[in-house]
Amino acid sequence: xxxxxxxxxxxxxxxxxxxxxxxxxxxxxxxxxxxxxxxxxxxxxxxxxxxxxxxxxxxxxxxxxxxxxxxxxxxxxxxxxxxxxxxxxxxxxxxxxxxxxxxxxxxxxxxxxxxxxxxxxxxxxxxxxxxxxxxxxxxxxxxxxxxxxxxxxxxxxxxxxxxxxxxxxxxxxxxxxxxxxxxxxxxxxxxxxxxxxxxxxxxxxxxxxxxxxxxxxxxxxxxxxxxxxxxxxxxxxxxxxxxxxxxxxxxxxxxxxxxxxxxxxxxxxxxxxxxxxx
Amino acid sequence: xxxxxxxxxxxxxxxxxxxxxxxxxxxxxxxxxxxxxxxxxxxxxxxxxxxxxxxxxxxxxxxxxxxxxxxxxxxxxxxxxxxxxxxxxxxxxxxxxxxxxxxxxxxxxxxxxxxxxxxxxxxxxxxxxxxxxxxxxxxxxxxxxxxxxxxxxxxxxxxxxxxxxxxxxxxxxxxxxxxxxxxxxxxxxxxxxxxxxxxxxxxxxxxxxxxxxxxxxxxxxxxxxxxxxxxxxxxxxxxxxxxxxxxxxxxxxxxxxxxxxxxxxxxxxxxxxxxxxxxxxxxxxxxxxxxxxxxxxxxxxxxxxxxxxxx
Numbered sequence: 001x002x003x004x005x006x007x008x009x010x011x012x013x014x015x016x017x018x019x020x021x022x023x024x025x026x027x028x029x030x031x032x033x034x035x036x037x038x039x040x041x042x043x044x045x046x047x048x049x050x051x052x053x054x055x056x057x058x059x060x061x062x063x064x065x066x067x068x069x070x071x072x073x074x075x076x077x078x079x080x081x082x083x084x085x086x087x088x089x090x091x092x093x094x095x096x097x098x099x100x101x102x103x104x105x106x107x108x109x110x111x112x113x114x115x116x117x118x119x120x121x122x123x124x125x126x127x128x129x130x131x132x133x134x135x136x137x138x139x140x141x142x143x144x145x146x147x148x149x150x151x152x153x154x155x156x157x158x159x160x161x162x163x164x165x166x167x168x169x170x171x172x173x174x175x176x177x178x179x180x181x182x183x184x185x186x187x188x189x190x191x192x193x194x195x196x197x198x199x200x201x202x203x204x205x206x207x208x209x210x211x212x213x214x215x216x217x218x219x220x221x222x223x224x225x226x227x228x229x230x231x232x233x234x235x236x237x238x239x240x241x242x243x244x245x246x247x248x249x250x251x252x253x254x255x256x257x258x259x260x261x262x263x264x265x266x267x268x269x270x271x272x273x274x275x276x277x278x
Numbered sequence: 279x280x281x282x283x284x285x286x287x288x289x290x291x292x293x294x295x296x297x298x299x300x301x302x303x304x305x306x307x308x309x310x311x312x313x314x315x316x317x318x319x320x321x322x323x324x325x326x327x328x329x330x331x332x333x334x335x336x337x338x339x340x341x342x343x344x345x346x347x348x349x350x351x352x353x354x355x356x357x358x359x360x361x362x363x364x365x366x367x368x369x370x371x372x373x374x375x376x377x378x379x380x381x382x383x384x385x386x387x388x389x390x391x392x393x394x395x396x397x398x399x400x401x402x403x404x405x406x407x408x409x410x411x412x413x414x415x416x417x418x419x420x421x422x423x424x425x426x427x428x429x430x431x432x433x434x435x436x437x438x439x440x441x442x443x444x445x446x447x448x449x450x451x452x453x454x455x456x457x458x459x460x461x462x463x464x465x466x467x468x469x470x471x472x473x474x475x476x477x478x479x480x481x482x483x484x485x486x487x488x489x490x491x492x493x494x495x496x497x498x499x500x501x502x503x504x505x506x507x508x509x510x511x512x513x514x515x516x517x518x519x520x521x522x523x524x525x526x527x528x529x530x531x532x533x534x535x536x537x538x539x540x541x542x543x544x545x546x547x548x549x550x551x552x553x554x555x556x557x558x559x560x561x562x563x564x565x566x567x568x569x570x571x572x573x574x575x576x577x578x579x580x581x582x583x584x585x586x587x588x589x
Contacts, residue, residue, distance in 0.1 A: 130339050
């Protein structure tokens with residue numbers, strides 16, 4: 001419904017509504033940033049300050065000094081790269097196959113995708129924990145990588161199928177006539193065209209893997225083995241809460257996501273709705 | 279004669295299938311094989327193990343321990359436990375509260391951001407950003423906003439005169455459920471926004487032009503064009519969101535841990551607590567299986583109701 005508001009007044013109302021609504025919904029992110037810059041003596045005061053005149057980055061320096069934040073970020077980075085690398089390599093093939101060939105058994109895959117969203121993660125984590133223990137993978141980042149594949153792989157496959165669907169198959173058929181093999185056509189003709197879709201899928205998968213908490217919390221016990229989300233979840237339950245430090249650490253843990261999200265800006269709608277809207 | 283024909287049919291079908299393995303079908307299966315094998319190892323086998331554990335008397339399970347006989351003890355104990363029915367009630371309340379508000383906010387923002395205006399892309403990005411914020415971070419931020427002594431929410435409500443005393447949001451039973459729902463709504467509405475924006479863009483402009491000629495007003499257009507066109511997207515978005523909220527772990531676990539006195543303990547939280555805090559894995563697996571069955575039954579019912587509008 002792309003309505004062109006005719007009057008100056010309704011334009012102004014539209015802008016006012018957008019500013020109020022988006023401003024309110026985005027406010028918690030601003031509040032995290034604002035508090036992270038607060039000097040220690042400004043934390044426990046009423047009324048709260050919406051802008052700090054004596055803003056300081058001291059909290060950032062302190063969290064990097066006192067907690068292994070850099071280590072947690074590095075661990076998360078390793079987990080994300082391995083999870084996405086492995087999942088994408090497999091899901092590109094599967095997504096292409098589902099998009100191009102109607103083989104027996106593939107039709108039920110849509111329902112299988114839905115079924116995978118019904119499986120309670122807190123149930124799946126029980127046998128996974130048992131296996132990780134017996135494979136001596138507790139405290140190893142591999143345990144989290146393997147567990148993340150359980151939800152990244154179906155997600156990426158489904159999203160990539162949607163992207164392949166949007167690439168005309170005539171191009172491959174032309175390549176066949178020229179004598180290119182099926183695999184050759186996939187690698188040299190289709191994949192280059194699908195590159196933006198593969199990149200978007202990679203970024204979405206990276207967000208999901210970065211945000212993961214349950215598996216990492218269960219499989220990684222030693223503080224130095226934690227990912228950033230486990231570290232950020234550990235502030236609850238400490239005796240005194242220095243809000244500027246909690247917010248600074250939280251913002252540091254969110255920055256990579258914000259960067260990815262801005263990269264995705266143009267494909268925002270395409271990614272989340274993959275396979276859902278025709 | 280005819281019986282032997284029938285007996286031959288499966289064999290003939292199998293032979294046909296084998297023949298089809300040469301050519302494109304073989305290539306198709308070959309490409310699918312790594313994904314299918316991986317999921318069989320990391321999802322299917324663990325799920326089968328979980329089913330098995332749920333029928334055994336096991337505390338801390340390991341593949342080397344001798345398994346006892348199959349038993350229904352975990353399920354019997356489960357249905358007799360008041361904590362299970364409490365967790366079921368909490369799950370239902372949590373899902374209904376979170377989804378209805380997330381849907382309303384998501385629908386509102388989608389309609390608003392579908393207008394053409396300068397800066398629309400930025401507005402959309404900012405509005406949808408909470409989807410990507412790590413759940414743990416969302417909890418930390420709201421934990422600070424909900425802080426009873428110096429949090430922003432109490433300050434605003436005190437200024438407006440809505441409350442006379444600061445509310446202990448996270449440590450009182452009623453407010454605690456509202457708090458976890460609040461964080462869930464903030465994380466969950468962008469999915470509705472994005473899905474409905476995509477749905478709105480798929481509605482052809484001709485339809486609007488046609489009803490404009492007929493002299494339909496805004497409300498009429500919304501009721502007769504927009505809403506019916508969005509039905510499929512809305513159903514799918516609602517189903518996926520319900521399944522997500524029903525399984526949600528991180529938001530509740532980090533914010534309240536399921537407390538106070540189990541006021542925010544959903545079935546997902548109860549499963550985890552029994553397995554990893556009380557070390558009763560057989561019992562925990564039984565709760566998880568019941569959760570899974572509820573999800574499947576509810577989804578089938580929902581899909582029947584919503585019609586065959588997706589897949």
